[in-house]
Amino acid sequence: xxxxxxxxxxxxxxxxxxxxxxxxxxxxxxxxxxxxxxxxxxxxxxxxxxxxxxxxxxxxxxx
Numbered sequence: 001x002x003x004x005x006x007x008x009x010x011x012x013x014x015x016x017x018x019x020x021x022x023x024x025x026x027x028x029x030x031x032x033x034x035x036x037x038x039x040x041x042x043x044x045x046x047x048x049x050x051x052x053x054x055x056x057x058x059x060x061x062x063x
Contacts, residue, residue: 002013004024013021 004011004013013024016024
């Protein structure tokens with residue numbers, strides 16, 4: 001018997017319709033994907049920063 005809170009109101013998922021539960025699952029999937037993508041973006045931003053610094057370091061050696 002899982003419970004979910006939406007707009008401050010608590011619902012028992014066992015008592016919700018299949019359509020509502022399907023929408024809830026889709027929402028949770030989308031939220032989880034956004035979290036996963038945010039983590040990937042953070043990794044790529046770190047990589048961009050490191051590559052940029054490495055590029056600047058190499059360019060300064062050539063001057």
